[in-house]
Amino acid sequence: MKGVIQTGFGDPGEVLRVGEVATPAVDDDGVLVRVRAASIHIGAVYSVRGFPKVMRPLFKSLNAKSGVIGQNMAGVVEAVGTNVTRFAVGDEVFGSCKGAFAEYAVTTSEALAPKPTNLTFEQASALGVSAFTALQALRTHGKLREGRHVLVTGASGGVGTFAVQIAKAMGAEVTGVSSTRNLDMVRSIGADHVIDYTQQNFTKGEPEYDLILDNVGAHSLADMRRVLTADGLLLANGAPAPTGWFGGLGHPLKVMVSSLFSKQQGRPFLSMENEEDLSTLRELAETGKITPVIDQVFPLEDAVEAVTSVGKGHNQGTSVIAM
Ligand SMILES: NC(=O)c1ccc[n+]([C@@H]2O[C@H](COP(=O)([O-])OP(=O)(O)OC[C@H]3O[C@@H](n4cnc5c(N)ncnc54)[C@H](OP(=O)(O)O)[C@@H]3O)[C@@H](O)[C@H]2O)c1
Structure with missing residues (x-):
């Protein structure tokens, strides 16, 4: 073959x-x-x-x-x-x-x-992998609930396109961050609001997000804190493309360490494929939610x-x- x-x-x-x-x-x-x-x-x-x-x-x-x-x-x-x-x-x-x-x-x-x-x-x-990551980030690690406001960076990518849809299926208010060419697509999969990262730095906004699923890693926890609610959570999923022996691992570690000194938590996570979540994803797809x-x-x-x-x-x- x-x-x-x-x-x-x-x-x-x-x-x-x-x-x-x-x-x-x-x-x-x-x-x-x-x-x-x-x-x-x-x-x-x-x-x-x-x-x-x-x-x-x-x-x-x-x-x-x-x-x-x-x-x-x-x-x-x-x-x-x-x-x-x-x-x-x-x-x-x-x-x-x-x-x-x-x-x-x-x-x-x-x-x-x-x-x-x-x-x-x-x-x-x-x-x-991308779908498992989005599901486990929002449900298991983010404990996302109905009515909560979630911001998804890299909303147009592999993980982001699932995250936007799953967050909507969970009843959240969703803001997606993408470049200009992807704004309409991100809206079309359910984002309530979109931010064009080539035009606007979302970390200069108001503290309104209960959860940020960061699939990109372009901002520090200090920057993200400004727009997180008082007990908001940053899930550091993405990082610049890895290089060298440990490259790519530094960003999530920095997020974890700096969250030791704040009520606003930041942490990385590792997604795992498993039988139960495979069924959940199948069900979400069959019911048209993703x-x-x-x-x-x-x-x-x-x-x-x-x-x-x-x-x-x-x-x-x-x-x-x-x-
Ligand atoms: N924790 C885990 O277990 C786990 C599992 C899977 C993946 N990951 C990580 O998750 C990250 C995302 O993976 P992916 O598969 O979604 O990647 P991907 O498919 O390559 O998508 C990346 C997306 O990010 C967008 N983007 C680039 N710069 C941006 C910025 N400054 N602001 C907002 N969007 C930006 C790109 O859109 P444009 O074309 O518009 O730039 C692209 O659509 C990676 O770092 C990957 O290693 C972690």
Whole structure:
């Protein structure tokens, strides 16, 4: 089968190639999926580049044994192991695996859910890391409640487009920060207010946000404090693209330390994919509360270009590789 193989750490154009690898074998607990679409999140690009270097062992462990990269996909079940009862050959599914950027990928049944019937394979594949991150940020870490005012930076990106929709589904008042070209899109997915970061610095505004989900990391906690309510919370999700051994980890750490001296809390968090939230995302999609925003769809042959493009950091939603 064809897949996107990583040969080392570096620029996607230098260390990725589309080539032939063996189709993964299915063990007793495994599910083999014929991948129809796989989504690319910015973290996948960081792991190809290998920064911060301290995380290289973890990055390597995310790839399939064959070196094929990619974590989130949607497709059709091709074969199941003898212990698998939840899925059968022919079922349409989405979920996570190692080696999603390939014609076939193997995973476990816990990492899969039935594909929402109202979504295309491209859309369903986008219900991955970015969607989990938005859901867990707002619900678990932010404890967002109805009527609360939330500000989402990077509202036009992979995480932001899910965050705006999930926050609206939770009954919050939502302000999205994006550049001029994305204002209409951010409004169209439900933001009550939009701020153009090329025209206005939102940290100079009034203290009105109960929660800020910062997907960008362009402002310090000191700046954010001015616009947070007295007991507001900053979730530091984004940081400038990582470099060196620890680059990218400094910003969330600074936020955490400076919040020790204030009632207004700031903290980073790590999202985790799990079976329960996979079902929650499926339900949100099936009830029309979230619809993945798809940026570009690339054929598998152009996957290296696709990863390079996502790495520029100007996604409008999520880009996808279609098989
Ligand atoms: N905590 C976790 O476990 C976790 C999980 C996933 C991702 N993340 C992090 O979350 C961050 C966002 O990821 P993503 O997948 O959403 O990235 P993405 O898809 O690349 O989107 C980034 C978005 O930010 C916008 N942007 C850039 N500068 C901005 C600014 N100053 N103000 C407002 N928007 C700005 C870009 O829009 P323009 O084109 O308009 O500039 C783009 O749409 C990354 O740093 C990633 O590492 C963390």
